[in-house]
Amino acid sequence: MCGRYAASRGPGELAEAFGVERWDPQEAPAPDWNVAPTKEVLVVLDRPVKDAPDPRPVRQLRVLTWGLVPSWAEDPDGAARMINARAETLHEKPSFRRAFAQRRCIVPADGYYEWVTAHDERQLEVEGRRKRARKQPYFVLPADGSVLAMAGIYEFWRDPGLPAEHPRAWWATCSVITTEAETGPLGAAPAEGPASLADIHPRMPLVLPPDRWDAWLDPARTDADELRGLLAPPPGGLMRAYPVATAVSNVRNNGPELLAELAAPEEATLF
Numbered sequence: 001m002c003g004r005y006a007a008s009r010g011p012g013e014l015a016e017a018f019g020v021e022r023w024d025p026q027e028a029p030a031p032d033w034n035v036a037p038t039k040e041v042l043v044v045l046d047r048p049v050k051d052a053p054d055p056r057p058v059r060q061l062r063v064l065t066w067g068l069v070p071s072w073a074e075d076p077d078g079a080a081r082m083i084n085a086r087a088e089t090l091h092e093k094p095s096f097r098r099a100f101a102q103r104r105c106i107v108p109a110d111g112y113y114e115w116v117t118a119h120d121e122r123q124l125e126v127e128g129r130r131k132r133a134r135k136q137p138y139f140v141l142p143a144d145g146s147v148l149a150m151a152g153i154y155e156f157w158r159d160p161g162l163p164a165e166h167p168r169a170w171w172a173t174c175s176v177i178t179t180e181a182e183t184g185p186l187g188a189a190p191a192e193g194p195a196s197l198a199d200i201h202p203r204m205p206l207v208l209p210p211d212r213w214d215a216w217l218d219p220a221r222t223d224a225d226e227l228r229g230l231l232a233p234p235p236g237g238l239m240r241a242y243p244v245a246t247a248v249s250n251v252r253n254n255g256p257e258l259l260a261e262l263a264a265p266e267e268a269t270l271f
Contacts, residue, residue, distance in 0.1 A: 001084050002150065002176045002205040004248070005112040006033045006139070006259060007041065009147060011061050014108050017147050018044045018213065023061035034254045035109075037083045041066045043152060043174055045105040046217040057219055064105075068175040069157040070095045076157060076171060085153060087179040087206050087231040091224050096175065099153035101222050106208060107152040107176050110259070111141025113248055114201045116194060136193075136265040137248050138200055143187035143240040151177040151206040151216060151231070177206040179233055188240030192264055200241060207234045 008031040011023050029040045043064050046057040068082040085096045116136045142148055154174040162169045181197040181204040194200045208216055208230075215221060216230050243262040247253045 001114075001178055001201065001203045002112050003037070003083065003114075004251075005035045005148075005150075005205075006110040007031070007035050007108065008033055008110055008256065009108065011042065014042065014044070014061060014147070018061075018106065018108070018149075019059055020044060020061050021059050022049065027063050028061070029063060032254065033110075033256055033258045034248055034251060035066065036251045038065060038067050040064070041107060041174070043105040043107050043154065044213075044217065045103075045154065046219055059217065062105075062172065064154055064172045064174040066107075066174060066176075068095065068099070068153065068155050068173045069171055071098070071155055071157055073157060076159075076173075082173075082175055084178045084203075085175045086203075087151075087177050090153075090177060090231070091228060096153060099155045099175075100227065101224065102219060103154045104216055104219075104227075105152045105154045105174060106213060106217065107150040107174065107205075109148040109150055111139050111148055112150075112205055113137050113139055113244070114204075115249070116200050116265075137244050137246060138190075138194065138241045139244045139259055139261075140197065140200070140204070140239055140241045143238055148205075149208045149210070149213065151208050153177065177231070178203045179206045179231070180204075182233065182236050182239070184236040186240055187237045190242050193243060194241060197239060197241070206231060207239075209234050 011025050011028040015023050040063050042061055045062055046059050048055050049058050066083055069076045090096050090100045152174050157171040159169055181202055183196050183198045185195055189195050197204050243265045246266050248258045
């Protein structure tokens with residue numbers, strides 16, 4: 001899953017990395033080392049510019065709220081539960097299938113946090129029988145230090161209780177797509193602890209390699225079978241993971257110190 005991540009890169013750096021043509025630096029949220037559900041986040045998407053004479057899609061950086069609200073929802077109360085969408089069922093779930101077909105985005109990140117639990121507890125979570133207890137947090141990021149391109153979908157929701165001219169009349173929200181975690185060895189593993197992403201958690205964000213960005217963002221691609229081909233896991237061995245302080249478990253904590261690598265886990269875990 002992806003329940004927390006870090007996003008400290010500025011819009012200029014992201015624009016260069018993703019070939020963005022249009023963005024407003026005044027709208028960009030501040031660097032955030034502890035991005036939590038319902039926060040405003042920067043995403044990359046291809047979409048025509050409103051009222052522009054050219055109807056062709058333009059690559060943009062846009063500010064969305066993390067936690068998808070389907071267009072047909074009566075209210076936005078369930079957004080915090082819609083931060084992730086499973087790649088395996090994305091095409092058939094009513095909450096996600098329209099966005100998957102028409103509104104795909106990339107959620108850039110430095111990396112994401114995950115909390116390690118013992119094997120037996122993880123198995124219960126896989127079976128849906130128990131919510132796991134959070135223990136030692138790990139930070140997972142590309143081994144080469146590049147930006148993490150998480151596959152996402154986005155949606156627009158109209159608040160029927162507000163007039164059209166109200167600034168909150170329209171909500172723009174997103175979800176991060178997740179897939180089964182890699183079972184192969186990490187590109188760089190900690191001296192103590194997990195040797196693979198699956199050792200940390202059974203799910204992980206779907207990371208898009210650069211050669212898949214254009215196809216994923218292209219709104220002209222709407223064929224479900226073709227799109228499902230883009231959900232293939234990325235090549236293995238490209239990620240690293242290391243333990244970080246348990247301070248990240250509190251959403252009120254925020255700052256670059258949260259990414260500091262610990263020499264050893266703070267809390268005992270089983271492998």
